[in-house]
Amino acid sequence: MFDFLEGYDLLGAFWVTIQLTLLSAVGSLVWGTLLAAMRVGPVPLMRGFGTFYVNTVRNIPLTVIILFTSLGLSQTLGVTMGAADNFETQNFRLAVLGLTLYTSAFVCEALRSGINTVPVGQAEAARAIGLNFTQVLTLVVLPQAFRSVVGPLANVLIALTKNTTVAAAIGVAEAALLMKEMIENEAQLILISAVFAFGFVCLTLPTGLILGWVGKKVAVKR
Amino acid sequence: MTEVSVAKDDVAATGDLVVLKSVNKHFGALHVLQDIDLTIARGEVVVVIGPSGSGKSTLCRAINRLETIDSGDITIDGKPLPQEGKALARLRADVGMVFQSFNLFAHKTVLENVMLGQIKVRKADKKVAEEKARALLDRVGVATQADKYPAQLSGGQQQRVAIARALAMDPKVMLFDEPTSALDPEMINEVLEVMQQLAREGMTMIVVTHEMGFARSAANRVVFMADGRIVEEAVPDQFFSNPRSDRAKDFLSKILHH
Numbered sequence: 001m002f003d004f005l006e007g008y009d010l011l012g013a014f015w016v017t018i019q020l021t022l023l024s025a026v027g028s029l030v031w032g033t034l035l036a037a038m039r040v041g042p043v044p045l046m047r048g049f050g051t052f053y054v055n056t057v058r059n060i061p062l063t064v065i066i067l068f069t070s071l072g073l074s075q076t077l078g079v080t081m082g083a084a085d086n087f088e089t090q091n092f093r094l095a096v097l098g099l100t101l102y103t104s105a106f107v108c109e110a111l112r113s114g115i116n117t118v119p120v121g122q123a124e125a126a127r128a129i130g131l132n133f134t135q136v137l138t139l140v141v142l143p144q145a146f147r148s149v150v151g152p153l154a155n156v157l158i159a160l161t162k163n164t165t166v167a168a169a170i171g172v173a174e175a176a177l178l179m180k181e182m183i184e185n186e187a188q189l190i191l192i193s194a195v196f197a198f199g200f201v202c203l204t205l206p207t208g209l210i211l212g213w214v215g216k217k218v219a220v221k222r
Numbered sequence: 223m224t225e226v227s228v229a230k231d232d233v234a235a236t237g238d239l240v241v242l243k244s245v246n247k248h249f250g251a252l253h254v255l256q257d258i259d260l261t262i263a264r265g266e267v268v269v270v271i272g273p274s275g276s277g278k279s280t281l282c283r284a285i286n287r288l289e290t291i292d293s294g295d296i297t298i299d300g301k302p303l304p305q306e307g308k309a310l311a312r313l314r315a316d317v318g319m320v321f322q323s324f325n326l327f328a329h330k331t332v333l334e335n336v337m338l339g340q341i342k343v344r345k346a347d348k349k350v351a352e353e354k355a356r357a358l359l360d361r362v363g364v365a366t367q368a369d370k371y372p373a374q375l376s377g378g379q380q381q382r383v384a385i386a387r388a389l390a391m392d393p394k395v396m397l398f399d400e401p402t403s404a405l406d407p408e409m410i411n412e413v414l415e416v417m418q419q420l421a422r423e424g425m426t427m428i429v430v431t432h433e434m435g436f437a438r439s440a441a442n443r444v445v446f447m448a449d450g451r452i453v454e455e456a457v458p459d460q461f462f463s464n465p466r467s468d469r470a471k472d473f474l475s476k477i478l479h480h
Contacts, residue, residue, distance in 0.1 A: 121321060121323050122325060125326070125384075126327070128319035128321075130313075139338065221328070
């Protein structure tokens with residue numbers, strides 16, 4: 001029944017999906033946290049930039065962003081991501097960049113809602129013992145904010161996992177690209193789709209369950 | 223700039239630690255602080271009382287610039303209050319603050335709460351900071367709770383930890399913003415006792431409170447505020463037994479005859 005799978009590197013394709021997901025997750029966590037810091041910070045220029053970035057990026061379709069990294073950044077502006085000779089690596093890195101830029105807007109907003117759950121008094125007490133703005137944020141506010149948004153961040157991570165399929169648009173050999181190829185070659189449309197759907201559920205279901213458990217575990221008691 | 227240097231000379235001459243000069247602040251249309259002049263000497267315990275909305279808490283919070291002021295000067299130990307940045311952070315480290323709602327860092331243990339400022343602001347060694355933290359927790363009577371989280375402690379215990387956290391910075395002056403107002407009645411005394419002890423040891427303290435007993439027994443001076451103004455300043459005995467202003471008489475008559 002599953003003969004059609006023969007000759008295709010299904011695991012290899014999903015491994016690329018996992019790599020795209022993990023690298024973009026780390027990237028967007030870092031960039032998203034910086035954006036959130038800008039949006040709650042005291043410098044008007046940074047606040048303005050953060051707001052502008054989030055409102056722009058989250059309203060552009062991911063496909064447009066991914067295509068832009070390839071057509072705009074790479075082919076027009078000559079950005080090679082340190083892999084000028086290897087087209088495959090270059091596209092993979094461009095996809096990670098695009099996914100990071102896009103997902104960080106959502107991480108920023110999830111985190112900002114977390115910051116709003118931290119009582120004002122926590123930051124006041126931190127300022128009162130002489131911590132500066134960065135210390136107040138990194139030592140007191142953000143640790144508590146992160147704990148309260150593990151659930152929403154899990155949602156973002158699940159969405160990111162599925163969004164990696166858009167990387168197929170610029171030829172990254174992840175799961176969705178292989179699926180397209182298989183559908184074209186084999187006469188098993190429904191089965192192939194089901195196999196890939198199952199593959200994604202295998203990735204995202206544990207993510208949700210594990211992070212849900214983590215979220216309960218690290219919740220701040222007040 | 224000349225005014226500042228004059229203020230400095232004053233301080234050197236008198237030993238005044240906290241000086242407020244014609245301080246004004248508005249919340250929108252509300253004029254919460256109106257021409258406040260107040261001088262607190264080194265080692266003095268000043269209790270600020272008055273009806274709700276009279277500006278007592280705002281006054282207290284203005285002293286370490288948790289509230290900005292619209293006009294006037296505040297100097298601490300001869301130095302004008304910095305606007306922001308590193309200088310302000312340094313000043314705040316020298317001014318201990320105890321809040322009505324304790325505000326212990328909820329994600330850190332009691333011990334970590336008392337160590338954080340020492341390590342991150344005073345750059346103290348971790349071992350030294352822990353020793354000092356344990357000693358302070360012992361002093362305020364919560365040494366056995368060191369490894370618990372704030373939410374596991376009673377309100378009185380939390381507030382005593384908050385006092386230890388402020389003391390860990392070796393502050394020049396301690397501000398108390400209604401430290402017992404959020405406490406259950408049976409826990410008020412344990413906090414007041416710690417404050418009494420501090421006062422006896424010569425700590426400079428500015429205490430906003432509704433605890434008239436504490437004002438009577440621990441204060442060197444009572445400042446009575448109403449409608450954003452300092453209406454009366456006197457030693458406790460004189461203030462409670464023989465208030466001069468009608469506003470203070472009215473206030474005392476409402477709270478003392480129950």
